[in-house]
Amino acid sequence: MKVFLSGGSGFIAAHVLDILLEHGHTVITSVRSQEKADKIKEAHPNTPASQLEFRIVKDIAQEGAFDEAIKVDGLEAVIHTASPFHFNVTDVKKDLLDPAVIGTTGILKAIKKNAPSVKRVVITSSFASIINPNKGISWTEHTYSEKDWNPITEEEAVLNPSNGYRASKTFAEKAAWEFVEKEKPNFTLSTICPPLVIGPIVHYLNSLDSLNTSNQRTANLITGKNKSEIPETGTYIWTDVRDLALAHVKAIELPEAADKRFFVTAGYFSNKEIAEIIRKNFPALEKELPAKDVKGGDYPKEGLYKYDNSRTVDVLGIKFRSLEESVVDLVKSLQAVGV
Numbered sequence: 074m075k076v077f078l079s080g081g082s083g084f085i086a087a088h089v090l091d092i093l094l095e096h097g098h099t100v101i102t103s104v105r106s107q108e109k110a111d112k113i114k115e116a117h118p119n120t121p122a123s124q125l126e127f128r129i130v131k132d133i134a135q136e137g138a139f140d141e142a143i144k145v146d147g148l149e150a151v152i153h154t155a156s157p158f159h160f161n162v163t164d165v166k167k168d169l170l171d172p173a174v175i176g177t178t179g180i181l182k183a184i185k186k187n188a189p190s191v192k193r194v195v196i197t198s199s200f201a202s203i204i205n206p207n208k209g210i211s212w213t214e215h216t217y218s219e220k221d222w223n224p225i226t227e228e229e230a231v232l233n234p235s236n237g238y239r240a241s242k243t244f245a246e247k248a249a250w251e252f253v254e255k256e257k258p259n260f261t262l263s264t265i266c267p268p269l270v271i272g273p274i275v276h277y278l279n280s281l282d283s284l285n286t287s288n289q290r291t292a293n294l295i296t297g298k299n300k301s302e303i304p305e306t307g308t309y310i311w312t313d314v315r316d317l318a319l320a321h322v323k324a325i326e327l328p329e330a331a332d333k334r335f336f337v338t339a340g341y342f343s344n345k346e347i348a349e350i351i352r353k354n355f356p357a358l359e360k361e362l363p364a365k366d367v368k369g370g371d372y373p374k375e376g377l378y379k380y381d382n383s384r385t386v387d388v389l390g391i392k393f394r395s396l397e398e399s400v401v402d403l404v405k406s407l408q409a410v411g412v
């Protein structure tokens with residue numbers, strides 16, 4: 074299949090790219106600069122130029138940003154991952170909401186207008202678009218699934234960066250489903266909703282300074298930043314980046330994935346468990362880690378919400394890696410880039 078992948082330089086997209094190539098697909102990926110395109114190309118020396126092409130899309134928040142990039146003869150599928158995921162923002166609308174929402178509607182409009190051969194579109198959404206933050210993490214009687222939607226409003230969205238990020242994913246995913254309903258394009262849509270994503274980073278794009286947001290907590294643990302207290306975990310459910318990347322690829326390959334949301338989670342985790350996995354597997358890092366009796370990072374005593382990932386298992390056939398495998402491979406990859 075010929076597949077367009079937006080944001081090929083991202084943590085998750087780098088793994089999607091590798092699985093697409095392994096499955097024999099041809100990939101056209103958008104990045105923000107030629108420098109990033111060159112790094113990705115150099116890291117795939119055995120991939121023929123005809124199987125991996127690049128398009129420069131500098132800012133997905135600009136109307137029409139994908140109009141030219143998406144013009145690819147015989148394009149069959151699109152995976153849209155690009156969206157800001159960080160909390161270092163001064164203007165929630167400009168820095169988070171616009172790139173997420175305009176980026177998503179922009180790529181869908183561009184496909185409809187300029188790539189009529191596309192049959193399948195997959196968008197990376199998030200557990201952020203499923204969770205109801207008003208209920209707290211100890212909503213023990215509730216089981217989250219694809220049926221749930223975050224009720225966040227436009228007013229709440231701009232109150233702080235954390236609300237802003239969750240709203241950006243919720244509004245963007247809603248806009249995508251509305252687009253399909255109203256515009257009735259030639260393609261079907263699937264959305265992929267992961268909670269915290271951890272796992273190995275690719276060496277060719279990363280350093281400690283440019284580390285993606287969701288791996289930051291593990292980097293903090295191994296660089297001595299949590300020696301006196303482990304921070305609260307936050308969402309308490311996670312998935313491995315390689316399992317998530319495979320879910321994206323399966324969602325374009327399997328016809329039965331069309332018209333569905335997928336809640337892709339491996340299960341519960343806590344920051345304390347991550348620390349203990351590192352202690353067990355990397356004795357040389359002991360001096361950087363919080364001591365065993367340091368407070369914080371545990372599960373809440375009141376319990377946690379439940380989750381239902383059965384659609385991801387049944388339809389996409391995903392078998393989830395263990396937290397231990399994911400953390401060990403992440404730490405090794407961080408050490409490989411000098412963290």
Ligand code: NDP
Pocket residue numbers: 079080081082083084085086104105130131132133134154155156157158172197198199200242266267268269270271285286287
């Ligand atoms: P990264 O920060 O590694 O990737 C984000 C990607 O989006 C990068 O390629 C980035 O380009 C691109 N991007 C961001 N803003 C713009 C913009 N204005 N114009 C063009 N490109 C832009 O994060 P992840 O890989 O973790 O995130 C990928 C997707 O997964 C996002 O949609 C995110 O919301 C979602 N997600 C991530 C989770 C996680 O825990 N990691 C959990 C749930 C969902 P550049 O690198 O050049 O800045």
